[in-house]
Amino acid sequence: MTDNAVSLNQTRDWVKRFVVARDICPFARRELDRDSIHYVAVSARSFESALLALIDECRRLDDDPGIETTLLVLTQGVADFDDYLDLLGLAEALLEDQGYAGIYQLASFHPAYCFDGVDESDPANYTNRSPSPMLHLLRETSIERALVGFAHPERIPERNVRLLREMDSDRLAAGINGTEALEVRQ
Template structure:
């Protein structure tokens, strides 16, 4: 949405445009990016309770603002450690259910050190869920269902993305992510 962005949110917006859209990691992101229906918000996550409250506030904002299709919550400072992030994510998912948002909103997870279970840390496939900062992606379930219903073979998206990441290679992907973080 068109409001001033923090440096971390600006880097996240650049990641959406220069990585997610450019590499077609999410075939639905371009439409939302172009229509400016993605909200970017930065939340301190060094204390979990206020960060979780902020996530629920973002759900309420989505409830009241249909022109926002999706929200990216950049979690910083805090949660730099991937295992801590995974613990936080589990609590966040449980809170969505507890607050009655199951079936309304879904969380997608992104972290600079994202590593799929069973994958090597340096596997380029991990970059499908790597981002400049730890973040939660709040998606409207109804919007996701509409997009998937009109997309041929949506089950192939994850495998296609992993193939793309392997083709690009870990070294290039590391450099792209570091550039977005300003390192």
């Protein structure tokens, strides 16, 4: 199995076992069940090629309404979180420059994700930690539709932080890396 295939399989497993099973994103289960999540492996050794792949995926979303969301799994080049943040900043600027602001939203995930001002050992960081660095493209209209029928969507991050802080950090790390099933500590 190639490194790309391993990364994509780990990501699919993470979406199912962590994001959906723990209800980290309450909208993900529907898309998983509908098989409308597109996964693509992209090297970020060259920021330019990674950014071109991002725009290609925006065009794919433009052309294929059956794809609800795309996870660009960055297989190389941004293992360092600061390098990843540099790429993320360029990606956000590129979406705006190419006229995709307001059409697609970019969410970010990285194995070493750490919120600004939060200790890196805080389990809250696991809301954005993933097996591989990735850029997540979401349709803005779909987000808006989903939020209309959802009571208090602003509470989702608070709920996730509370849930993850109740979990053992070692088990969280093992679950993100696919070595152990995640279970809430009693």
